[in-house]
Amino acid sequence: MSARPPLTARAPVLMVQGTASSVGKSTLVAGLCRWLAQRGLRVAPFKAQNMSNNAAVCADGGEIGRAQFAQAVAAGIEPTVDMNPILLKPQGRTSQVIVRGRAQGAQTAAEYFGPSGLRGDLWPTVAEALDRLRSTYDLVIAEGAGSPAEINLRDRDLVNMRVALHAAADVFIVSDIDRGGAFAALLGTWEWLAPDERALVRGFILNKFRGDPTLLAPAPAVLEQRTGVPVIGVVPYLDNLVLPEEDAASLTQRSVPDARVEIAVVRLPHLANFDEFGLLAAEPGVSIRYVSAPEALRAPDLVIVPGTKATIPDLLWLHDRGLTGRLRWLVTHGTPVLGICGGYQMLGQVVRDPRHVESEHASAVGLGLLSIETELAGADSKRLARTRGVVRPNAAGIWAGLSGVEVEGYEIHVGRTWGQMPDALLDLPTGPDGSVTPDGLVAGTYLHGIFEHAAARHALLRSLASRRGLCLGPVLPAQLDPYADLARVLADTVRLDTTRVPALLKTLA
Numbered sequence: 001m002s003a004r005p006p007l008t009a010r011a012p013v014l015m016v017q018g019t020a021s022s023v024g025k026s027t028l029v030a031g032l033c034r035w036l037a038q039r040g041l042r043v044a045p046f047k048a049q050n051m052s053n054n055a056a057v058c059a060d061g062g063e064i065g066r067a068q069f070a071q072a073v074a075a076g077i078e079p080t081v082d083m084n085p086i087l088l089k090p091q092g093r094t095s096q097v098i099v100r101g102r103a104q105g106a107q108t109a110a111e112y113f114g115p116s117g118l119r120g121d122l123w124p125t126v127a128e129a130l131d132r133l134r135s136t137y138d139l140v141i142a143e144g145a146g147s148p149a150e151i152n153l154r155d156r157d158l159v160n161m162r163v164a165l166h167a168a169a170d171v172f173i174v175s176d177i178d179r180g181g182a183f184a185a186l187l188g189t190w191e192w193l194a195p196d197e198r199a200l201v202r203g204f205i206l207n208k209f210r211g212d213p214t215l216l217a218p219a220p221a222v223l224e225q226r227t228g229v230p231v232i233g234v235v236p237y238l239d240n241l242v243l244p245e246e247d248a249a250s251l252t253q254r255s256v257p258d259a260r261v262e263i264a265v266v267r268l269p270h271l272a273n274f275d276e277f278g279l280l281a282a283e284p285g286v287s288i289r290y291v292s293a294p295e296a297l298r299a300p301d302l303v304i305v306p307g308t309k310a311t312i313p314d315l316l317w318l319h320d321r322g323l324t325g326r327l328r329w330l331v332t333h334g335t336p337v338l339g340i341c342g343g344y345q346m347l348g349q350v351v352r353d354p355r356h357v358e359s360e361h362a363s364a365v366g367l368g369l370l371s372i373e374t375e376l377a378g379a380d381s382k383r384l385a386r387t388r389g390v391v392r393p394n395a396a397g398i399w400a401g402l403s404g405v406e407v408e409g410y411e412i413h414v415g416r417t418w419g420q421m422p423d424a425l426l427d428l429p430t431g432p433d434g435s436v437t438p439d440g441l442v443a444g445t446y447l448h449g450i451f452e453h454a455a456a457r458h459a460l461l462r463s464l465a466s467r468r469g470l471c472l473g474p475v476l477p478a479q480l481d482p483y484a485d486l487a488r489v490l491a492d493t494v495r496l497d498t499t500r501v502p503a504l505l506k507t508l509a
Contacts, residue, residue, distance in 0.1 A: 062101015233494030305343030344444030397440020401463030409449030
């Protein structure tokens with residue numbers, strides 16, 4: 001490998017754009033980060049603007065999209081706010097606008113893009129963040145959003161070709177062949193680009209392919225003849241990678257016919273941070289069901305009411321759908337319920353939003369399963385922190401099996417909760433967290449990500465299985481590394497010709 005550039009030099013940028021949303025851009029960036037890091041490069045991910053309610057907290061307390069956080073982990077580096085300088089978090093009609101990790105307010109799309117909107121001209125923020133990464137790392141792998149061919153959005157582009165042109169990036173365009181129409185989508189995307197943008201496109205990637213790649217002929221050759229751009233890789237359909245998703249629309253439920261533990265997660269309309277259940281779903285013998293109707297709840301081993309970006313509207317939705325009554329019935333008949341963050345707030349007596357932080361509703365009656373009350377505060381009091389602690393040793397029910405177990409995760413909320421909490425669930429460095437009833441049937445916590453770590457996850461599943469008189473059986477290894485498998489697949493299937501990709505030629509020579 002050649003000598004690394006000095007920190008003052010501008011590192012090259014490799015950019016992954018797509019023909020549409022959900023074609024696999026985030027997954028490919030994570031895999032490329034790990035693969036190139038394994039080659040000895042200092043690699044950093046970057047996405048100028050992300051829209052997602054799956055967020056994570058950096059070491060400095062700033063929040064970024066969960067996908068960019070995961071990509072940094074794949075690269076073996078500490079995530080920073082420069083990797084996702086703008087994050088939009090939908091909450092009903094509006095989105096909370098996060099700039100460099102801090103909330104700046106909430107606006108509708110029309111307000112955000114309007115002449116006096118928060119967006120204003122955020123391009124300097126984007127360019128400065130990317131340039132800082134380029135001065136620190138050997139290579140930056142940038143991710144686009146949606147498609148660069150959305151001509152109605154070109155005049156306000158912050159994340160696709162404007163980034164590529166600024167960095168003179170080498171661009172790969174990805175299409176999801178599992179959906180069909182992949183070659184037309186690739187050609188159409190390329191056709192809509194301006195000449196200077198087309199000049200940056202170094203290769204096409206067909207993602208999520210099932211079958212024999214030789215059956216694709218003659219399409220790749222015809223596409224290259226038409227555009228001058230080669231198909232540089234055909235990535236197979238990869239199932240159960242356990243990588244964070246950005247959009248709840250991507251949630252899938254795998255069939256587990258021999259499930260020993262069944263967990264139902266309430267699919268709230270403004271579901272947030274649902275990625276924290278990915279490792280639970282990946283465990284052998286564990287079924288995770290996302291439910292939105294009372295009859296779909298049935299009688300699982302555990303119900304989780306997850307986080308949300310709009311607590312009161314989603315609480316009213318629970319009431320309107322009849323889910324409140326069913327949840328109360330399940331608790332009465334011995335089914336444990338766990339609330340996380342916004343879900344924890346909903347389990348109490350009332351949630352108030354006097355300053356209309358999340359919606360036009362000032363208050364709503366809670367599920368009444370915990371003797372707590374919550375008031376939502378403004379963005380200036382938002383709690384953002386990564387932390388660790390332990391499950392309190394005197395917890396009952398399923399939590400007795402977790403007594404003293406170490407936990408770690410992150411807090412990301414605007415609520416202040418108080419009341420006659422029977423007992424806290426966790427002990428954190430900042431003090432007690434959450435609440436659990438004396439019988440252990442109802443519990444809540446503000447800490448996200450507890451079950452992404454093996455000790456707490458396996459203890460919970462053993463506890464749930466034992467209530468049914470079952471043994472859990474094999475579990476996932478404590479150090480599960482989905483990025484390693486993804487990097488191996490990309491190394492085997494994406495034929496990167498470095499002579500046609502200057503960013504790689506410069507860093508891998």
